[in-house]
Amino acid sequence: MLDIRRIRTEPEVVKAAIARRGDGIEPIDRVIELDTRQRELGAERDDTRARINAISKQVGALRRDGEVTEAEKLQAESRRLGEHEKALSAEVEELSAQVREILLTVGNMPAEECPDGDNEHDNVITRVEGYDPDSYQEHQRVAHWDIGTQLGILDVDRAVRMSGAMFVMYRGMGARLVRGLINYALDRNRDAYEEVRPPTVVKTETMISTGHLPKFVDDAYHLERDDLWAIPTAEVPLTSIGRDEVFDETELPLKFMAHTSCFRREAGSAGRDTRGLLRVHEFDKVELLSYATPEQSAAVHADILERAESAIRDLGLAYRILDLCTGDLGNSSARTFDIETYAPGADRWLEVSSVSWFSDYQARRANIRYRPTEGKGTRVLNTLNGSGLAVPRVWASLVETHRQPDGSIHIPEALQPHMGGLTEIPAPS
RNA sequence: GGAGACGUGGCCGAGCCCGGUUGAAGGCGCUUCCCUGCUAAGGAAGUAACGUCGUAAGGCGUUCGUGGGUUCAAAUCCCACCGUCUCCGCCA
Numbered sequence: 392m393l394d395i396r397r398i399r400t401e402p403e404v405v406k407a408a409i410a411r412r413g414d415g416i417e418p419i420d421r422v423i424e425l426d427t428r429q430r431e432l433g434a435e436r437d438d439t440r441a442r443i444n445a446i447s448k449q450v451g452a453l454r455r456d457g458e459v460t461e462a463e464k465l466q467a468e469s470r471r472l473g474e475h476e477k478a479l480s481a482e483v484e485e486l487s488a489q490v491r492e493i494l495l496t497v498g499n500m501p502a503e504e505c506p507d508g509d510n511e512h513d514n515v516i517t518r519v520e521g522y523d524p525d526s527y528q529e530h531q532r533v534a535h536w537d538i539g540t541q542l543g544i545l546d547v548d549r550a551v552r553m554s555g556a557m558f559v560m561y562r563g564m565g566a567r568l569v570r571g572l573i574n575y576a577l578d579r580n581r582d583a584y585e586e587v588r589p590p591t592v593v594k595t596e597t598m599i600s601t602g603h604l605p606k607f608v609d610d611a612y613h614l615e616r617d618d619l620w621a622i623p624t625a626e627v628p629l630t631s632i633g634r635d636e637v638f639d640e641t642e643l644p645l646k647f648m649a650h651t652s653c654f655r656r657e658a659g660s661a662g663r664d665t666r667g668l669l670r671v672h673e674f675d676k677v678e679l680l681s682y683a684t685p686e687q688s689a690a691v692h693a694d695i696l697e698r699a700e701s702a703i704r705d706l707g708l709a710y711r712i713l714d715l716c717t718g719d720l721g722n723s724s725a726r727t728f729d730i731e732t733y734a735p736g737a738d739r740w741l742e743v744s745s746v747s748w749f750s751d752y753q754a755r756r757a758n759i760r761y762r763p764t765e766g767k768g769t770r771v772l773n774t775l776n777g778s779g780l781a782v783p784r785v786w787a788s789l790v791e792t793h794r795q796p797d798g799s800i801h802i803p804e805a806l807q808p809h810m811g812g813l814t815e816i817p818a819p820s
Numbered sequence: 821g822g823a824g825a826c827g828u829g830g831c832c833g834a835g836c837c838c839g840g841u842u843g844a845a846g847g848c849g850c851u852u853c854c855c856u857g858c859u860a861a862g863g864a865a866g867u868a869a870c871g872u873c874g875u876a877a878g879g880c881g882u883u884c885g886u887g888g889g890u891u892c893a894a895a896u897c898c899c900a901c902c903g904u905c906u907c908c909g910c911c912a
Contacts, residue, residue: 448893
């Protein structure tokens with residue numbers, strides 16, 4: 392959520408920033424209009440309340456002194472003021488509810504350094520590592536869904552039978568590889584990030600905090616009977632750890648990581664990327680998340696990116712880093728770097744991590760603040776997060792990249808300790 | 821799921837029966853100062869958040885789990901909901 396005071400004092404700056412996303416600025420104008428009216432009426436309401444309070448005090452004094460007639464006269468006046476106050480209050484509440492409703496759907500202001508652009512085609516590829524299109528052998532040009540069937544490690548058909556399209560099931564060594572990747576991701580970040588195992592089903596309010604609601608309702612699974620939502624990412628519960636809390640600046644930055652299942656309806660992408668693990672409704676992911684001061688944010692952002700990047704690099708996978716343009720930036724984000732890993736069998740770049748700085752956008756929604764060491768009062772803090780490792784696409788890229796001429800899969804050295812020393816997934820005999 | 825008890829400021833805890841002078845006693849913690857060879861102990865003052873107006877000092881408003889009601893006036897009375905604890909039931 393944008394800062395209403397910023398909108399008030401620098402409307403043109405805010406509007407220019409929103410326009411860079413390609414979003415309309417009408418909501419901002421509307422907010423300004425409603426907010427102005429709200430403050431006018433709010434002031435009048437407060438004055439009325441002040442008078443009622445003063446009268447009540449007088450009444451108390453008069454009654455104590457036995458001046459009943461005088462007291463009753465004041466009471467009558469106060470009753471009249473009360474009516475007025477009630478009407479004003481209702482209107483003020485209505486206005487502020489409207490302002491909030493609009494503000495909840497307006498995206499974050501992109502960072503200054505964000506490249507301009509309309510859509511994903513305008514993203515800037517900042518770096519490509521380990522990719523040489525001519526280096527891939529014939530045996531690596533097999534798609535993971537075929538490998539999965541050959542080795543009996545991926546069973547899509549039966550998963551679809553029990554849960555429907557775009558659900559998958561890993562089996563045997565395939566399931567073990569999932570578990571290995573999760574442990575690999577958690578263990579390598581243990582030095583700085585606290586491991587958390589949060590709920591995967593959360594309240595509406597929790598989904599609003601990160602910006603997944605109300606705008607993106609159709610992307611989330613909803614448990615209607617209990618009005619709970621299946622999380623699309625651990626970002627959702629991790630962000631809400633500090634909801635309505637005030638931290639001390641000396642505690643920051645706080646760093647959390649969590650492995651959870653993630654649930655996505657993928658509405659609007661039906662029929663796209665349906666094969667294998669490219670796009671699934673339920674998947675495992677290790678997420679890294681931090682609470683930081685605005686001053687710490689740049690360093691934390693770099694830290695998360697470096698950790699996400701090195702996790703891919705150490706698995707021996709080719710990857711590239713994209714600086715998302717203003718038109719492709721997530722709604723809540725001010726700056727995002729995507730990491731895409733290359734899958735030689737499918738011959739595609741797969742997004743495996745999105746490392747974002749949300750400035751104070753999410754923290755304002757979640758009301759997470761900190762007390763600065765210098766100065767007084769509280770400030771809204773900044774949140775940042777990135778996938779430490781998203782399992783399915785890494786799994787896909789890994790089995791394709793490390794497929795041997797005999798059809799076995801070589802387990803990269805860095806991963807072996809997390810898979811009981813296993814060096815390969817053997818070819819079928 | 822059933823029964824009972826409870827939900828007050830950073831924390832502990834009074835107030836609620838008998839509504840007003842209670843933004844809320846007292847204590848702890850924290851900050852600054854004084855005292856002191858150092859530390860401890862002791863003394864003095866200060867110490868909520870949010871909204872709004874104001875250059876500021878400060879004014880006004882809101883907040884005693886949440887929402888609603890009664891009243892001139894609610895931490896205090898009434899209703900609903902949420903949460904915590906204890907006992908019972910069920911259970912991985």
